[in-house]
Amino acid sequence: MKTVKAGIDAAFVKQQRRHLLRLRATLVAASQAAESEEADIKTQRVTDALELEDDAQQLDTLEREGNLVRRDVERLDRVNRALKKIEEGTYGLSDRSGKPIPRQRLEAVPEALYTLSEEQALAGKRS
16 A cells, blocks of 8 residues: 555555445445345335325335435445555545645545545536
């Protein structure tokens, strides 16, 4: 594991790696649980005679859970990229500009791939 030139030391990078690995395990478990629950709901819809209100509630639940799963999958992608950056020795440097990501941001969002201003600019483009 290399130390990057972003004002962060090897001990911090090692700590962040452990945190990212725990976060990845949590996100994977949540995704698997959501997929299992979705399968159960779909199976129940097929086997049970449902009233329209029950059906609408289940569809609403599936949609909300689908949005959460999608958000978790996107976060999992960022976590995996951050772990790859640790391996590459570029953790703490923006994927977009190569500028250092402040340590405080990495502490708050260990999977941060961009500086805050770059992240805000990207979020504005997605809206």
